Structure formats: structure tokens, C-alpha cells
Amino acid sequence: MGGGGREGRSYRSRTQRKHFKQSRENVWKRSKSDPDSTDGHASPWQPFATQNPSFDEYYKEQGIVAAEEWDRFIEVLRKPLPAAFRINSSSQFCSDIRSQLENDFMKSLQTEVIEEGEVEPIRPLPWYPNNLAWHSNFSRMQLRKNQTLESLRIVSVVVCAAPGSKTFQLLEIIHQSTNPGALPNGMVIANDLDVQRCNLLIHQTKRMCTANLIVTNHEAQHFPGCRANKNFSSASDKGIESESNMGQLLFDRVLCDVPCSGDGTLRKAPDIWRKWNVGLGNGLHSLQVQIAMRGISLLKVGGRIVYSTCSMNPVENEAVVAEILRKCEGSVELVDVSNEVPQLIHRPGLRKWKVRDKGIWLASHKHVRKFRRIGIVPSMFPSGSSHMDATDIEPKHGNVTDVNSDEGLQQVEDVLTSADDLEEEVSDLPLERCMRLVPHDQNSGAFFIAVLQKVSPLPVVQEKHINPEEKMPPRNDDPPKKLQNQDTEEVNGMEVDLADGTDEKDPEGSLEANSIDNEDGAAVEPDPLTCEKVNSEETEVPVNTETKSERTGGKRKLQIQGKWKGIDPVIFFNDETIINSIKTFYGIDDSFQLSGHLVSRNSDTNRVKRIYYVSKSVKDALDLNFRVGQQLKITSVGLKMFERQTSREGNSAPCSFRISSEGLPVILPYITKQILYASLVDFKHLLQYKTIKFADFVDAEFGEKASKLMMGCCVIVLSKGGEALSNPIQIDASTIAIGCWKGRASLSVMVTAIDCQELLERLLMRLEIEKGDLVQENALGTDEVQEEMNDNGKEEPESLEVAENT
Numbered sequence: 001m002g003g004g005g006r007e008g009r010s011y012r013s014r015t016q017r018k019h020f021k022q023s024r025e026n027v028w029k030r031s032k033s034d035p036d037s038t039d040g041h042a043s044p045w046q047p048f049a050t051q052n053p054s055f056d057e058y059y060k061e062q063g064i065v066a067a068e069e070w071d072r073f074i075e076v077l078r079k080p081l082p083a084a085f086r087i088n089s090s091s092q093f094c095s096d097i098r099s100q101l102e103n104d105f106m107k108s109l110q111t112e113v114i115e116e117g118e119v120e121p122i123r124p125l126p127w128y129p130n131n132l133a134w135h136s137n138f139s140r141m142q143l144r145k146n147q148t149l150e151s152l153r154i155v156s157v158v159v160c161a162a163p164g165s166k167t168f169q170l171l172e173i174i175h176q177s178t179n180p181g182a183l184p185n186g187m188v189i190a191n192d193l194d195v196q197r198c199n200l201l202i203h204q205t206k207r208m209c210t211a212n213l214i215v216t217n218h219e220a221q222h223f224p225g226c227r228a229n230k231n232f233s234s235a236s237d238k239g240i241e242s243e244s245n246m247g248q249l250l251f252d253r254v255l256c257d258v259p260c261s262g263d264g265t266l267r268k269a270p271d272i273w274r275k276w277n278v279g280l281g282n283g284l285h286s287l288q289v290q291i292a293m294r295g296i297s298l299l300k301v302g303g304r305i306v307y308s309t310c311s312m313n314p315v316e317n318e319a320v321v322a323e324i325l326r327k328c329e330g331s332v333e334l335v336d337v338s339n340e341v342p343q344l345i346h347r348p349g350l351r352k353w354k355v356r357d358k359g360i361w362l363a364s365h366k367h368v369r370k371f372r373r374i375g376i377v378p379s380m381f382p383s384g385s386s387h388m389d390a391t392d393i394e395p396k397h398g399n400v401t402d403v404n405s406d407e408g409l410q411q412v413e414d415v416l417t418s419a420d421d422l423e424e425e426v427s428d429l430p431l432e433r434c435m436r437l438v439p440h441d442q443n444s445g446a447f448f449i450a451v452l453q454k455v456s457p458l459p460v461v462q463e464k465h466i467n468p469e470e471k472m473p474p475r476n477d478d479p480p481k482k483l484q485n486q487d488t489e490e491v492n493g494m495e496v497d498l499a500d501g502t503d504e505k506d507p508e509g510s511l512e513a514n515s516i517d518n519e520d521g522a523a524v525e526p527d528p529l530t531c532e533k534v535n536s537e538e539t540e541v542p543v544n545t546e547t548k549s550e551r552t553g554g555k556r557k558l559q560i561q562g563k564w565k566g567i568d569p570v571i572f573f574n575d576e577t578i579i580n581s582i583k584t585f586y587g588i589d590d591s592f593q594l595s596g597h598l599v600s601r602n603s604d605t606n607r608v609k610r611i612y613y614v615s616k617s618v619k620d621a622l623d624l625n626f627r628v629g630q631q632l633k634i635t636s637v638g639l640k641m642f643e644r645q646t647s648r649e650g651n652s653a654p655c656s657f658r659i660s661s662e663g664l665p666v667i668l669p670y671i672t673k674q675i676l677y678a679s680l681v682d683f684k685h686l687l688q689y690k691t692i693k694f695a696d697f698v699d700a701e702f703g704e705k706a707s708k709l710m711m712g713c714c715v716i717v718l719s720k721g722g723e724a725l726s727n728p729i730q731i732d733a734s735t736i737a738i739g740c741w742k743g744r745a746s747l748s749v750m751v752t753a754i755d756c757q758e759l760l761e762r763l764l765m766r767l768e769i770e771k772g773d774l775v776q777e778n779a780l781g782t783d784e785v786q787e788e789m790n791d792n793g794k795e796e797p798e799s800l801e802v803a804e805n806t
């Protein structure tokens, strides 16, 4: 419903567009600056080398697939990942698109050349509910080139691709059970350490039009628990009405999709072949344990946590899960969920593996040389046992060897380099309940999933260790990065120059991180997607990217308002005069509670440009956050609902705020004024020509009614025919509506040109489906509209009058 359902799109910042584009770069294409791209004259399309002897040796030895499967495994791993896509289930066009995929596209693509052995060009993923996720047997490259598939891109605009796709799916789940206009009770807090990733996430989830999301920017291992403490000032001190009993942030579900070496994504990120080394996984293990433990401490008893990686490495997978189980001492259980996704082909988790360090295979922590014991920790091994007391090792030959002498070291290396000589540890934990997805089972990437249930509170010692806020009061010394907020406002023009961060302290959480330098002692910045390091023989990953990024860069301009430097404050918007003017102008029904649910990112109400709507659950979390001294570093919250008019004509309108296209689907059922039905032909004209004079509408009565609306924002609802073209407007899940501007002489759409075109296409697609006549030609419908225009003898309307408002 609303302007394309939950898909309303709005302003995208240049930074967001840049990040969005970068994330979709063709990774199989080598850049000219790539030093490995021969002599600089290489074709930019030359494929990456898809092999790495260390990789082969490592995984053959780990036995992640049976020896006889190895060739097939590696063959598939070297092929580009076929495109897969998901249909946004909250889109009102969801079933239209699915029907088009099931019928139209399926047939038209049948003639195309597809992968050897594959019989269908596209097929729904059997394990994903309701045919909403699809696997294509075309590579991404083929998709780009292919004429027939070119049109599929139109579809892929509404499907969801990572980054942020898991957050999107979680939001879909909480929105699924709600009726149009009703807000779900649930809430998702999505956190990422990387600012650019936060921006991508905000961008991706905008299509969801949700008031139930908070995006935060913390180190996950130190994510604040917001435990209410009497030392903090109460919400009522800040003029906030607090009805919530929330005493701390505790969650029903936690997803830890942790930073990992990312070798499960080799098929879509082939540059990892070159960068891969065993140090990547080893260097991330401790951080992964810390993040998972923090997740568990934020979980309610009875709740479930998913630990996942896109790595095949047991040190990042089973070893982490085993360590969690040991640390939790029975307060979490590893759950076997294979029956919940019976069609997802997966393999059991491993119970034995080895660790490799500096070219040496290690079967037990007792084999680790003393000077390597900071990096190679007991929890990396199946037994998890520490042998810190043993400075000597006893290889199977029985001779006692001092590993700390040169001679002893040589002896150890001679003995241990051969993996066959090692006595393997086997975990006694039920790690087979973990799920491993391997590429050649279902032509996918590789993935690791473990589901854990919290059955009782964590042991006190763990709880104390993990809860950072118990030890550290909230501080205002976080990194001075200017974050590209969802719609960052210039706040009061108050800015401060900082010279190279020389006066900055370490950000929170640098203390516990297992920061390890590479061979040269130089820290290398990890790839934010996978936390990979580049150009190192065997590197381990520094985990504190926040520390690194805060020290780089030159002069920065910062707003000094708010709790977190570089991030606009979150303020409850309680200006009753403005709220009442909005309510009166749009006739918003009292059942839609505005008071207490509106926030802005600017404490000066006279300068607020955007007002966001938050669900009850988000409101409660914000109340709690205020009570605990704003521990959450919030980069985005709520749904942009109202925007201040900026055009000259807008200033003379009775209400200074218009309804944003994202907010429209949520508030639509509650609007009783400034809303009209339009016939199909007039609705299409509006989408096509953007501005139409009142006298030029085909339906003269509609033109007349439109002219009588108050100047300013209004809502035009597509009539399905048959409704009396009068109030009350009936809204349901299939209602299509757009925001418009009622000017002096005309009506103009307040939807971007791209969104108008997209809506027009989908509208026509639906009409075709309804007619049972799936004609693909004339997808834009412009001829049809043009014909109707000509038939009615109308002139093409003038261009948009209120461009500022679109």
C-alpha cells in the first residue's frame, strides 16, 4: 500500500549512492590498478587466479569434505556464484512479481544457455518459504549481458541483496503478521562497527518502511546493555514520558553474523583466493568468541542466538561454538534445527580439527610454542584445554624438547610439520548439531550456522566479564567520524574543527580486543565485509578497526551537540503546536498515536526538517537509552514520516510538514483529510506527467475536488473502480497511493521520477495479470497512456512545478 507499498524511496545521499555502487562492483573484474593484473595491459575482464596452495593444503587436512569429493568441491568453488535473489515479501507487488517469475520469465529464459547439467534457468530455492527466494543459473556477468534478463533487473529492484539482507529478512518476519497500517510489536536493532556498512544497511532497509528498526554503530563485543542504574538521570528529568518498565536491553533473538575470513564467499569475491592464509581465521577466533558471548549476555533466558560465518574454517566455526558452550557452563544449549529447514542441504559440524600456525600443524594447545600462545589460544582446539603450564612438548617420539630454545624449536618443527604425526583431539561437545553448507551441494557459497538456546542465566563470572557498562560509565569520547546519518541534519551550525585527532582518547573497547600485528608488526586494515587483510603471508587481523579509522583523516568538522561525536542526537519531538497542526491538516485519526512516538535529530524544534515515527517497542528502547545516559550510539532510528516544506509555495501552505513517501504506507489508513481517489487514467497521467492542471484531468469531478483541497501535501489513492469517489477512503493491503502537492493551479506528484516509472510498470503488470493477458511488450505503458491522452485531446502537461518537493 502507499507509494509502491513499503517500497517508497526517497532522497539518497551521494555517500550512500557511492557505497551502494561500490558494494555492487563486479568482483570478477580486475581493476587496472591491481598489481597482479599482469603488465597493466591486461584486459579488465581477465579472471582472478582461483587457486591458492595453502588453501588446498589447509582444507584437505581439515577434512571439510571427503577426499573423493575434493575435486568437485574445488571445481564449484572456482566458478562464479550464480545470482540469487529474494522477493521483498512486504512489497504489495510481491505476488505479482512471483507470478511473473514463475510463468513469464521461466518460459522466456528457457532458451538461454545455462549451466552444464542445470535444467532450469531459474528455480525457487526449495528451502525458502513461499517461493520468495530464487536461484538463477546465470552468473552475475551473464545477467548483465543478457537481453531477456535485462528486464529481470526491473524485478531485482524490489528484491533484496546483501549487505543488510539478513536485517531486512528479520524485519520482514516481524512485519509479516501485521495488518496494513498496524505496526508490529517487535523491534530489530542492527549494529555494525563500520560506518559505511551502517549507511548501506540504512539504505537497504529503507524499502521496508519500518518504524521498528534502530541502527547502531558499536563494537559488538562491547554492545551496551543499557542496564538501568539509579545513578543516571530519569527520563522524566528530560521531559520524556516513560511508561516502559524496560530495565535493560534484552532480546528474544540475537544474530551474530560475525566478521570472518570470508572464504565461503570465494565464488563472489575471487580476490580472496589471493589474500587467503590461515592467519586470517586464527586472528579472528577470539573476537568471534567475544562477540558471541556478548550476544548471549544480551539474550533473554529462553531466547535463541544464531552464530554464523561465511567461512569454512573450523577455528572460526566449531571452535568458537565449543568455547561458547564451555564458557556458558550449561546455560546455553546447541540446538539441532535441521528439521526446521529440511530442504536446506547441509552437513554436520566437525568434532575434530587441527590448528595451523606459521606452517606448522598443531593438534593440541600443548604443541603451541610458548611465544605463539598469545595468538594461538586453547579455545582454538577441539578440547579447548589449556596447557599453559607445559613449556615443553612431548611429540610422539617421547623425547622432551625445550621449544623455547632454537634447537628445540627446530626439533619441534621437524616433528610437527607433518600433520600425519599428530594425535588428534576430538571434542566431546555435540558440535555435529552445527550446520555446514558447502558449495557443491546446492550450487551456493559456503556458510556455517549454529543455533543456541539460552536455558538459564549465564554464570556470574561470565556476566561480569562481558558486561562492559558495569565497569565503564558511558563516555563521550567516541570516534569523531561524521556518520552519514539516515538523513543527517546540520545541527545549529555548531561545528568544531579537530586537528588529526591528536586530542582523542581510545574509543570504548580497545582494551579486550585481541589485536595482533602482522609479520612486520604493521597493522593492516581489514576489509569491512570479511575483515580480510591484504598482502600478507600469514596475517592475523587487528580487530579494532574503530581505533584505526579514528586516527586517520585530516581536518574534520563536527557538531558538538549530543552524546556521540559526529552523530546527531536523537530527540523526542514533543512540540504540540506542530504535532497538532499536522494532525488537523491531514485529519489524522486519534487511534494513530503521534505524541511520544515522534523523534527528530535536532534539538532546536524550529529547525527540525524531518520527523521520524517510532513504534512502541522502539520508543521503549529510546526511553531506556535516555535513562541510562544515552549509551546507544544510534545512527538511524524510526521511519521518516514528515518533512518540512522548503519550497516558496510550501511556506504559504497551512501545514509546514508534508508526509514522506516512506511514511505514507504506515499513516495512510489514518488520514481523513487531504486525500482523494483518482481513476486509473488520471492516476497514470500523474505518474507519467508529474504535474497536471486541475482542468486537465480526464475525470472533471476529480479535478474539481483536487482544486478544493488545501494548499500543500495531499494523498491520491488509485481507485479500484466501484468505490464511491468520496470519503471515507477504504484502505487495504492492495491500496496504491502517492503523495502529491496541491498547488494553485495544478496537482504534482511528490515521488521521484524513478519511483513513478517503477510504480507505473508494476501497475501495468498487475493490470495485465488481472486481465490474464501477460503481455510483456509496452512494459512502460507509455503508448497506452499516450493514446489515452490523445483520445482525450489533452496537451502534455507542463513540467513539474514544485521540483523541490519531489
Ligand SMILES: C[S@@+](CC[C@H](N)C(=O)[O-])C[C@H]1O[C@@H](n2cnc3c(N)ncnc32)[C@H](O)[C@@H]1O
Binding pocket: 162, 163, 164, 165, 166, 167, 191, 192, 193, 194, 197, 218, 219, 220, 221, 257, 258, 259, 260, 310, 528, 529, 530, 531, 543
Ligand atoms: C559477515 S559481515 C555481516 C554481513 C551482514 N550480516 C549481511 O547480511 O549483510 C561482518 C560484519 O561485521 C562488521 N564488524 C567487524 N568487526 C566488528 C565488530 N567488532 N563489531 C561489530 N561489527 C563488526 C563488519 O563491518 C561487517 O559488516
